[in-house]
Amino acid sequence: MSGVRGARLVVAAVLPAELALMVCLVAGVRIPGAVLAGAEGIVLLALVLEAVVLARLWRAGRRAGAGRREAVRGALRTVVPMGVRRLFAHELRALHSLGLWVLRRRHAVPESALAVPYTGPQTAMMYGLVFVSVVETVMLALLIPWPAVHRIMLVVDVYGVLLILAMHAACVTRPHVVDADGSLRIRYGVLFDLRIPAASIASARVERRYPEGRLVQLGPDGVLDLAVGSQTTVTVELTAPLGFVRPLGGRGQAGTVRFHADDPRAAVAALTRARTAPSTSQGPPA
Numbered sequence: 001m002s003g004v005r006g007a008r009l010v011v012a013a014v015l016p017a018e019l020a021l022m023v024c025l026v027a028g029v030r031i032p033g034a035v036l037a038g039a040e041g042i043v044l045l046a047l048v049l050e051a052v053v054l055a056r057l058w059r060a061g062r063r064a065g066a067g068r069r070e071a072v073r074g075a076l077r078t079v080v081p082m083g084v085r086r087l088f089a090h091e092l093r094a095l096h097s098l099g100l101w102v103l104r105r106r107h108a109v110p111e112s113a114l115a116v117p118y119t120g121p122q123t124a125m126m127y128g129l130v131f132v133s134v135v136e137t138v139m140l141a142l143l144i145p146w147p148a149v150h151r152i153m154l155v156v157d158v159y160g161v162l163l164i165l166a167m168h169a170a171c172v173t174r175p176h177v178v179d180a181d182g183s184l185r186i187r188y189g190v191l192f193d194l195r196i197p198a199a200s201i202a203s204a205r206v207e208r209r210y211p212e213g214r215l216v217q218l219g220p221d222g223v224l225d226l227a228v229g230s231q232t233t234v235t236v237e238l239t240a241p242l243g244f245v246r247p248l249g250g251r252g253q254a255g256t257v258r259f260h261a262d263d264p265r266a267a268v269a270a271l272t273r274a275r276t277a278p279s280t281s282q283g284p285p286a
Contacts, residue, residue, distance in 0.1 A: 053079060082249040090247070093190035094166035101169035108185075109177055114270045116176035118188075119168070120262040121229025126168040133161045176259065178267060182274035184236065186259050188226055191247040192216055196257070200238050204271040206264045207235040216246055224254035233264035236271075 054075045061071030076085070100107060109115045137157040144150045170189030177185040182198030192215070209232045211217060211225040218224050222241060225232055241253040261267040 050079065086247065086249050090190045091163070091166075094163065094170045097170035097173045097190065098162075098166040100173040105173065107174045109175065110179065112180040114178040114266070116178060116267045116270075117172070117262045118176060118228050118260045119171045121231060121260065122171070123168070125229070126164060129164050130161055133157060133164065137161075176261060176267065178270040178274065180274060182271060182277075184271060186226060186257060188215065188228070192226060192244075194226075194242075194244045194257070196236065196238070196242060198275055200240065200242055201271065201275060202237040202239045204234065204236045204268045206233060206268050207258070208233050208264075209235075209258060211258070218252045218254060222253065222255035224252070224257045226257070226259040228260040232258040232260050234259055234261050234267055 057075035057078050058071045061074045062068070066074060097107065106115060137154065140153050140157070141150055144153065167189055170191075174187045174189055174193075176187060179185070179198075182201065184196040184198075184201065186192070186194045186196065209225075210230055211227050211232060212230070213225070213227075216224070216226055224244065236257045236259075238255050238257065241255045242257075243251060243253055245251055
């Protein structure tokens with residue numbers, strides 16, 4: 001296990017250093033040849049260590065009977081911490097959502113389902129953040145006298161603006177979904193995704209609340225709040241506790257789910273209508 005711990009330390013230490021080096025290079029900062037060669041040498045040694053540890057874990061998985069892909073996934077799960085994996089995946093999906101937003105498409109919304117937007121309370125705030133970031137970039141360009149530092153900050157600020165837009169695009173292109181069978185999919189961009197089968201929904205009602213705290217918050221009474229703009233508008237009571245996954249991989253059980261919908265009455269009406277609609281299946285012949 002010491003090799004695995006060493007590999008995890010390498011991931012935690014070398015990746016941020018390599019990212020900082022890449023930002024400098026993209027910004028056009030001149031890095032001394034000796035520093036660049038030393039940094040790349042350290043990265044090369046780190047990659048060799050990672051490859052050796054991953055190969056050992058892969059062989060161990062194969063001996064245990066796992067397939068090739070399953071063995072690779074198991075090795076990566078062992079070496080790379082869950083939080084790092086999920087953050088990287090969230091970022092990639094958010095950037096993909098930016099493309100969907102430009103093309104005016106939605107992610108995983110069937111034609112027979114009702115899309116329930118929820119971005120209303122946060123739209124002005126997100127565009128405000130973009131505006132502030134742009135102003136900050138311009139002000140730093142005027143105030144910072146060192147060209148190298150200015151170029152680095154420009155790269156970081158531009159990527160920050162892009163990431164803010166990508167996170168908002170993920171929320172726009174990934175609405176909540178009420179399916180034709182009465183099932184419910186509650187989402188917040190790429191950070192949260194909970195599927196609730198129709199049989200697990202006891203009731204749904206319009207109820208505006210203003211919870212305090214984080215985006216995803218589970219109370220001691222088993223109530224899960226998924227707030228947007230510090231508010232929720234729909235409350236769904238479940239027939240039994242249902243498991244969910246937090247943005248960084250933590251797990252929990254919720255008996256009641258409260259989330260925000262821009263049009264809560266339409267969402268509740270769709271849930272009620274789908275769950276109370278008479279079955280169209282025919283019984284066996286007499």
